[in-house]
Every structure is written in structure tokens, then in C-alpha cells.
Amino acid sequence: MPTRADINYFGAGPALLPTEVLEDAAKALVNYNDTGLGIAEHSHRSEIATTIINEAKADLASYLDIPDNYEILFMQGGGSGEFSATAYNLVGAWVARKHKELGSEDSSAEKLKSAVKNLKLDYIITGGWSKKAAAEAERLFGSEHVNIVADSRKSNDGKFGTIPEESTWNLSKDAAMVYYCDNETVDGVEFPQFPKSLEPKGDDGPIVVADMSSNILSRKIPIQNFSAIFFGAQKNLGSTGITVVIIKKSLLPQPSVALMKQLGLPIPPRILEYEAIAKSNSLYNTLSIFDVYIAGRVLKKLLQQYPDKVQGQQAVSESKAQLIYSALEAHPSVYKIVPDKTVRSRMNICFRIQGSDAAEQNFLKQAATLGLTGLKGHRDVGGIRASNYNSVSVDGAKKLASFIGTFASQGGNQ
Amino acid sequence: MPTRADINYFGAGPALLPTEVLEDAAKALVNYNDTGLGIAEHSHRSEIATTIINEAKADLASYLDIPDNYEILFMQGGGSGEFSATAYNLVGAWVARKHKELGSEDSSAEKLKSAVKNLKLDYIITGGWSKKAAAEAERLFGSEHVNIVADSRKSNDGKFGTIPEESTWNLSKDAAMVYYCDNETVDGVEFPQFPKSLEPKGDDGPIVVADMSSNILSRKIPIQNFSAIFFGAQKNLGSTGITVVIIKKSLLPQPSVALMKQLGLPIPPRILEYEAIAKSNSLYNTLSIFDVYIAGRVLKKLLQQYPDKVQGQQAVSESKAQLIYSALEAHPSVYKIVPDKTVRSRMNICFRIQGSDAAEQNFLKQAATLGLTGLKGHRDVGGIRASNYNSVSVDGAKKLASFIGTFASQGGNQ
Structure with missing residues (x-):
């Protein structure tokens, strides 16, 4: 009959949670702060819930040094939901930008259509997760719009375990996004630092999206280099059930559905539309406040433990x-x-x-x-x-x- | 300082959970069955998790008398995820059926295209939730493919609060689905029983989809009349975080992505594709085993409490x-x-x-x-x-x- 102290668990996720957080959560589950109701029973639209959400956002921003021009979203669907969502939303943001640049005259419609013919989503494949993300982009947008920047299996006998030299990367000229997975869990491959060649240049904003599901909260991130970062909570932040997106606010607005359809581009189901989630402070649909509470407790503990x-x-x-x-x-x-x-x-x-x-x-x-x-x-x-x-x-x-x-x-x- | 016994909570959801379930869950959260790990920390691919998933499925099937030709899926995204998902997947099933009927000869391609021109998704609007579902279908498929069978506001000064007589319903002849919300939470409108005019006829299978998020597990359902039923767990089954879909197995297979695109129809992001979720026994992506555990405990309690x-x-x-x-x-x-x-x-x-x-x-x-x-x-x-x-x-x-x-x-x- 082992106790928690007897076990050192090295599972790949869901991961361990701090015992004191679980002990607090156990109490909160039955009666939260002596309200007579458990934390999973309080309405997600109550003041209690709003406080939990806003504190978790503020503490995450503080811990990771997330600037004000980024929004934090709590969503559902995990990494697999988000690799679809980033593609939908960042293609939307790219179209919105092009549309603005070209203006709304009649002649611009053709120009926009022709720009969309060259739409590219760039993927760097270094393991099972980035491979799945690229496959989903091909499924949703068509392989003609997906550019594989690098695939580490090519120079390694078909196996993962390396990251190709940046000098060999085949980046698109005007990609809607460049996607990579910062830490690949299956083969244990992690980017040692932010890739030099993906740094924003001149006036151009960042276009980089990273899946940080498995290494978030474990090292300093140059947030301003990213369009968006996402991660499931269940490895370093909290419990399975919420997924966090950190996205540059200027990339939230989406073009009209009519325009996207005219251009032959897919739109996300509403629950994967970042703009809708942001507008409702992550309460577009029922959010698990229990899971946000756990994440919030973990963050408070980390902030207390690490002054820097x-x-x-x-x-x-x-x-x-x-x-x-x-x-x-x-x-x-x-x-x-x-x-x-x-x-x-x-x-x-x-x-x-x-x-x-x-x-x-x-x-x-x-x-x-x-x-x-x-x-x-x-x-x-x-x-x-x-x-x-x-x-x-x-x-x-x-x-x-x-x-x-x-x-x-x-x-x-x- | 109220205790749970002092409070009678009538919130619209998330709802109350039985105190004894919460007390068990509190223990399980810290150390599940003396394994030295909490229930939220065990892998979703462990034997422990598989047992919890399979028992919850079996108990739900037993309690609601779900026949073997229906599959039970645990997903994420709530009702708002599912009203998108049902539209994507049941249109897919409709196309798959048409494709099969027409055969794969060259001449069939044109016939299929012309059938798709007449594709209809039927919605009965009796409150805020069915209204939102219909709006999402219009957004994803275009308003030309969405038929409003009835709208209770029309004969009631623009307000909800009634269900129009079935004799006035404008059902499509060959709809991919007829959608309704069995209980509307905002105005308190519930279908008194399964609508007569939606019963399957002759050899034709059912095409009805119902959102039962707010009244599931509260009355007997004629499952065989439905293509699919879905509900968030957080009102009558468990905690926020999982969503359940009961779907007729024969409707799971989807046409190829290439065919759907050729026909100009949208495909779901992979996390909303029922076929993928079914094939992996609800473990396509990381599922919250904690939430399935809670639902399972509630079901065990209900089965014990109600012999019938x-x-x-x-x-x-x-x-x-x-x-x-x-x-x-x-x-x-x-x-x-x-x-x-x-x-x-x-x-x-x-x-x-x-x-x-x-x-x-x-x-x-x-x-x-x-x-x-x-x-x-x-x-x-x-x-x-x-x-x-x-x-x-x-x-x-x-x-x-x-x-x-x-x-x-x-x-x-x-």
C-alpha cells in the first residue's frame, strides 16, 4: 500500500502534481473556501470563477514574463485541438493582413485570391507531435499549402533524434506561420534555444507558433518572438482538461466567414476560434474551473518557490x-x-x-x-x-x- | 461558514454533485486506491484508466438501455463543440451513404455533386441553444444548406417559451440530420416526449440528433430513434470537462477528405471526428480520467439507487x-x-x-x-x-x- 512519498513517478503525462496542491484541491472539491459548495460546482460565470481565472492569467504572465500585447486563453482539446486551431486562426490572421494591405477595391479581390494560391504553412518536423501537426494542416488546407521546412528523419535513417542544421531549413518567403514543437516527448528531442533564423526581422511581426505542451514553465521563453504558444496543462502546469494559448493580440481578429469561403479556405468550428474565446475571457463555453484552480495553485507555489x-x-x-x-x-x-x-x-x-x-x-x-x-x-x-x-x-x-x-x-x- | 448540508443549490450548471462522490473523489485525487498516485496523475493509457473508461461506458449503457449498435464517446469541448461536431460528422455520414448508393462510376460523381446541392441540415429552434447550433451550421455549411424546421419565437412575439405544433413543422425530404435541443436551459422549455414526426420510417434509419446536455439521465430515451445524442457531463452526470456522445455505429465512417473537398464540404478538425475518437476508445488525445472517474461514480450510485x-x-x-x-x-x-x-x-x-x-x-x-x-x-x-x-x-x-x-x-x- 504505497503512499505518495513512496513513489517517484516518471510518466510522460499526465504528470505528478505537488502533493500540497492536491491536498488543497481535495478540500476545495468538497467545500470551497467554506462556501458550502465545491469548486467544481460553482458556476463558471460566478465571481469566484472570474477571480480564479484572472489570477491564474496574471500569475502565468508574471512567471513567464508575458507582455501586455499577448492574450492568455484557457481552452479545451489539448495539443491535438491546438495544432488544428493555430493553423485555422493564423491563416485567418494572415488573410486579414493581406486583405488590409490590398485594400477593398474590386481589383484587390483578384490579388487576394492570387496571394492565397501561394499561402504556406511551414512545419519543422522533429518528432511525432510536429509530424501529426503537419499532417493535420495538410488534411485541413491541402498539401500544396504545407511546406516541410525540415524533417529530422531525412538525414537519420528515418528516425527522429536530431534537429537539422538551420542552414538547411527551407523556410517559405511569406508563410502564414512557422510551426515547431519545442520538446518532442516520444524521442526526447528539445530545441536547445529559440532558432536564430526564426527571429522577427525589421518591422515584420513574428510568425512562429510553438507547441510547448511538454516543457512549458521549465525555462525562459522569448515570448515576443512568437505569434502563439500553446500547451496542455497536464505536464508542468496542472491537470488534464485545460489547454493554454498565449497569442499576440493583434493576430486575434479573423476575416469574415464569407471572405474565407470565397477564398476556399476553411474556418474553425467556433470553439477553436481564438477571437471568440478571447472576447469572452475564456468563457465562450463551460470551462472547468476546477482545472484552472489547480493550475492557479501550482503557479502560486512556483512563484513563491522561485523569486526569479x-x-x-x-x-x-x-x-x-x-x-x-x-x-x-x-x-x-x-x-x-x-x-x-x-x-x-x-x-x-x-x-x-x-x-x-x-x-x-x-x-x-x-x-x-x-x-x-x-x-x-x-x-x-x-x-x-x-x-x-x-x-x-x-x-x-x-x-x-x-x-x-x-x-x-x-x-x-x- | 456553511457546510454542504446548509446549502441547496439550484444553479443551471455546473450542478451539484453527490457529496459522497466528492468525498471519494477527494481521496482519489491524492492517492487512488492506494497506488501512491492520484487519479488525475495516472496515465490515460494505463490499465487503471482503461477500466474506468470501460466501466463508465458499460454503466451508462445499462442505465440508459443503450443498444449494442451505438457507440459511447468521451470527448472535450462541451455542447458548443458538439453542435459543430454533429453537423460535420452527420453530413459526412450522409455523403458516405449517397456515395455508396450512387456507386463509384464516373457518371456518379456528377450525381453526387447534384445531390450535395440539395444537402439540408434541419434545425428545430426552441431556445438559445438550438438557435446557437443552427447559427453554427449556417456558419460552417452556408445558410442555403440549413433549414429551420420551426422557430418557436415566430408565433410568440419573438420570445421562446413554446414548441410549435408538429403539424406546422417544415421538415426536409432527405435531410442529413434533424437537430433539436431536448431541454432548453435559458427559458425552461423541454420536449414532453420524442416528436412523433421524427420517428424512423420503414427501412430508413434515424437522422435525429439531440442535445441532451441538461436533461440526460433524468428520463427514459428511445435511443433507436436517434442518430446521435450528446451532452456535457456537468449537469446530471459529473464534472465539467468531458462531453458524452452516443452515436449509431453505422454513422461513424467518414468519406475521404479528398471527396469532401471535391464536394465543397467542410471536414472537422481531427479532435471532433467521431470515427477517430471511436477507434481509439475515446483516447485519441489526452482524456481527463478524473472527470470520467467522477461520472463513473455517479453512475454506480444511480444504478444502486434505482433498480429500474x-x-x-x-x-x-x-x-x-x-x-x-x-x-x-x-x-x-x-x-x-x-x-x-x-x-x-x-x-x-x-x-x-x-x-x-x-x-x-x-x-x-x-x-x-x-x-x-x-x-x-x-x-x-x-x-x-x-x-x-x-x-x-x-x-x-x-x-x-x-x-x-x-x-x-x-x-x-x-
Whole structure:
């Protein structure tokens, strides 16, 4: 009968939540702040809910240093909802911009149509999630409008695990967006920093969209370089059920439905339209206030814990990852780290045990007896994956590093 | 400092949850079944999660008597997501059927195109929710494809509160779907039973879609009459965050994206595609297992409480509604019930207090001092609304009925 203290969980998500947040949430679920009603029962349009939403937004903005010209949205549908939503909405914003540039004279209609023929959505493919996002864009907009900037499988035997050199990237000239996934969970590949070639140039605003579902709140982000950033809450922020979008306010307005249809472009279902969600302060439809409450509690805790905000968490994340990678590197004959050293994820540490599948089974089994769980690799690739999200403690990382050493020294892979 | 026992909450949703379910959920949140991990932390792909999902599906099927040729899906996005999703998916199913009927010869392509010119989505508008659903269909498919079968405002001074006679309905001949909202929460209008004219005829399958977000699990439903039924969990089933779809399995397969585009028809973003959700047993993307767990606990409780399943709950729902309506009817000079008597909702009891706005304020204030809360009418229409969902106890309904009597006798509206 293990308690929470007995378990160090390294699952890829949903992730651990801080025990004190869960204990508070448990109380709030039954009777929130002595109101006689639980937090999941209070109306999403009550003052209580509005306060929870606005505080969570303000605390996220403070922790990540999000400037005022960006809006924060709470939505549903996770990363898979958002990779569709970013494509719909940023193509809309691109059309709105073109439309404004060309003016509304009769002759402009043809010019706009011809501009749309060259519409491009750029995708950098470095793992399973960016691959899925690009496939969805092809499905919604047609492959003629999707440009694969780079695909790390091309120079790596069809496998993920690298990020192609920026000098080889094939960026479009006037893309509606450039999409990438900042941390790929399946193969453990993370962008070491914001790509140089995607920095906004001159007067042109940013056009970059990033999926940060698995590494948000773990390092400083140059927000002004992005059109939009999104992430599911369930890894570093809170519980499954809400998805957060940080989007530049000037990109919210959408062209008329009539114009989009005339141009042969798809429009989002209303629940994926950022403009509608922003106008209603994330209450276009019923939002899970319980999930926003949990996220809010996690943020308060992080703000309290790290006076220098996300940079404080960044130092901890890096040192935890370093502990585990060093333990693996100390035994190169036993462990093979999956991705290239330069693009190793701090969040999902993927490795194989040299020898046999049985050795990996043995590793998982022995780890579990020590309370080190959730270590099985993604079903598509196998192997071992230690997910090192914010709620994994330094102590937990140390225990795993120590076990990695012991397993190797004792010839666990024999 | 009220406890849960002090409060009888009549809010329109999210609604009350049974206290014992919340108490169990509070424990599960911290440490689920002594696993050392909370229920929101376990992977949605774990055996624990699969068991929770499959049991909730089986219990829902048992409680509502859902036949084997229907699939149950857990999704995100609420009613507003689903009124978009039903339109996308049922138009897809309609095209798939036409395509099959016409065969794949070259000459069929033109016939299919011409059939699509006559594509109709039928909407019966009886309140704010069906109105929004029809507007979304017009937005996605174009108003030429949306047929308003009936609109209760037309014969009622522009206001909702009635359901037009079936004999006046203008149903399309070969609609892809006929959509209605079984219970409208804003004005308190509920279909008294399944509409005669929508019953499936001869060999033709059903084409009816109903939004049952606000009255599911409160009465027996003739499932076989429906293509699809959907509802958010947060009123009668569980907590905000999951949405349930009950859909006839034969309607799941969608035509190719290429065919839909050729026909100029929109396709759903992948997260709203029923076929994808069904194939993955509702795990196409990360599902909130916490919310499915809560729904599952509520269902277990209902199954235990009512040996004759939903019919048992139906009797209770009706008697609770009767208590409140009778109290209102006893004082016709004080209370004006909003909808027509024949279409009064058992779930949302909407009434005005004759006299002044101040009298309504007074009613709300006095009610609150007795722990009768959540009674304020929807912001679009004002007045009083007592939402009488499953978790409102008979005792709670009695207390409200008694207060309605006292307020009137004491001349509370003077």
C-alpha cells in the first residue's frame, strides 16, 4: 500500500502534481473556501470563477514574463485541438493582413485570391507531435499549402533524434506561420534555444507558433518572438482538461466567414476560434474551473518557490536532467541515449539498454520495486523514458540516477 | 461558514454533485486506491484508466438501455463543440451513404455533386441553444444548406417559451440530420416526449440528433430513434470537462477528405471526428480520467439507487418539478411561469415575480438567507430559474417549494 512519498513517478503525462496542491484541491472539491459548495460546482460565470481565472492569467504572465500585447486563453482539446486551431486562426490572421494591405477595391479581390494560391504553412518536423501537426494542416488546407521546412528523419535513417542544421531549413518567403514543437516527448528531442533564423526581422511581426505542451514553465521563453504558444496543462502546469494559448493580440481578429469561403479556405468550428474565446475571457463555453484552480495553485507555489520566476525552475530542471544523463553517460556499454547530445530533452530522457528487450524489462521491474515508476518508453518506440517534469523532485531524480548506476554496475543487462 | 448540508443549490450548471462522490473523489485525487498516485496523475493509457473508461461506458449503457449498435464517446469541448461536431460528422455520414448508393462510376460523381446541392441540415429552434447550433451550421455549411424546421419565437412575439405544433413543422425530404435541443436551459422549455414526426420510417434509419446536455439521465430515451445524442457531463452526470456522445455505429465512417473537398464540404478538425475518437476508445488525445472517474461514480450510485434504472430517476425528477411548479401555481398573482404549461422543463423552472425587479431581488435575497442559492435567471432573460438537476434532493425541492409559498403569502412582491 504505497503512499505518495513512496513513489517517484516518471510518466510522460499526465504528470505528478505537488502533493500540497492536491491536498488543497481535495478540500476545495468538497467545500470551497467554506462556501458550502465545491469548486467544481460553482458556476463558471460566478465571481469566484472570474477571480480564479484572472489570477491564474496574471500569475502565468508574471512567471513567464508575458507582455501586455499577448492574450492568455484557457481552452479545451489539448495539443491535438491546438495544432488544428493555430493553423485555422493564423491563416485567418494572415488573410486579414493581406486583405488590409490590398485594400477593398474590386481589383484587390483578384490579388487576394492570387496571394492565397501561394499561402504556406511551414512545419519543422522533429518528432511525432510536429509530424501529426503537419499532417493535420495538410488534411485541413491541402498539401500544396504545407511546406516541410525540415524533417529530422531525412538525414537519420528515418528516425527522429536530431534537429537539422538551420542552414538547411527551407523556410517559405511569406508563410502564414512557422510551426515547431519545442520538446518532442516520444524521442526526447528539445530545441536547445529559440532558432536564430526564426527571429522577427525589421518591422515584420513574428510568425512562429510553438507547441510547448511538454516543457512549458521549465525555462525562459522569448515570448515576443512568437505569434502563439500553446500547451496542455497536464505536464508542468496542472491537470488534464485545460489547454493554454498565449497569442499576440493583434493576430486575434479573423476575416469574415464569407471572405474565407470565397477564398476556399476553411474556418474553425467556433470553439477553436481564438477571437471568440478571447472576447469572452475564456468563457465562450463551460470551462472547468476546477482545472484552472489547480493550475492557479501550482503557479502560486512556483512563484513563491522561485523569486526569479521561471529562471529558477530552469536551473532546477537542468540540474535534474544533468543528474540522470550523467548517470547514463557513465555506463556507455550499458545505456544508449536516444537523441543527439546537442538536442537532448531536459523533460523526456529517452534511452535504450544495450543487450536485449529482456534487459529493459528487467530494468523497469527492478526500478518499480524501488518506487521508480512510469519509466516505460512510448509504445511506438519502446525503450526507457524518464520524464522529468517540474513535479519530479531533485530527490526523485537522484534516486533514479543512483539506480541507473547500480543497475549497470551489477550487470543488470547481462 | 456553511457546510454542504446548509446549502441547496439550484444553479443551471455546473450542478451539484453527490457529496459522497466528492468525498471519494477527494481521496482519489491524492492517492487512488492506494497506488501512491492520484487519479488525475495516472496515465490515460494505463490499465487503471482503461477500466474506468470501460466501466463508465458499460454503466451508462445499462442505465440508459443503450443498444449494442451505438457507440459511447468521451470527448472535450462541451455542447458548443458538439453542435459543430454533429453537423460535420452527420453530413459526412450522409455523403458516405449517397456515395455508396450512387456507386463509384464516373457518371456518379456528377450525381453526387447534384445531390450535395440539395444537402439540408434541419434545425428545430426552441431556445438559445438550438438557435446557437443552427447559427453554427449556417456558419460552417452556408445558410442555403440549413433549414429551420420551426422557430418557436415566430408565433410568440419573438420570445421562446413554446414548441410549435408538429403539424406546422417544415421538415426536409432527405435531410442529413434533424437537430433539436431536448431541454432548453435559458427559458425552461423541454420536449414532453420524442416528436412523433421524427420517428424512423420503414427501412430508413434515424437522422435525429439531440442535445441532451441538461436533461440526460433524468428520463427514459428511445435511443433507436436517434442518430446521435450528446451532452456535457456537468449537469446530471459529473464534472465539467468531458462531453458524452452516443452515436449509431453505422454513422461513424467518414468519406475521404479528398471527396469532401471535391464536394465543397467542410471536414472537422481531427479532435471532433467521431470515427477517430471511436477507434481509439475515446483516447485519441489526452482524456481527463478524473472527470470520467467522477461520472463513473455517479453512475454506480444511480444504478444502486434505482433498480429500474433511469425510470426510477424519472419519477423522482417529475415529482420534484411538480412540487415546485405547484407552489408557483398556487399563487398566480405573484408568480408567472415563463414557458407554456405543455412544454415546461422538469430541469430548469423559469418564472417571474409579478410586480417589479425589486421583488425578484428580494426573492433571491430571502432565499439565500435560507441557503437556497443559484436561483438567478440567465443573464439574457432575467427572472428566477430553479435548476432541478438530479443532485437536487427531494428535500431541497420541498424547501424551495415551501419558501415560494411563504414569500407569496407574506406579500414578498409588494
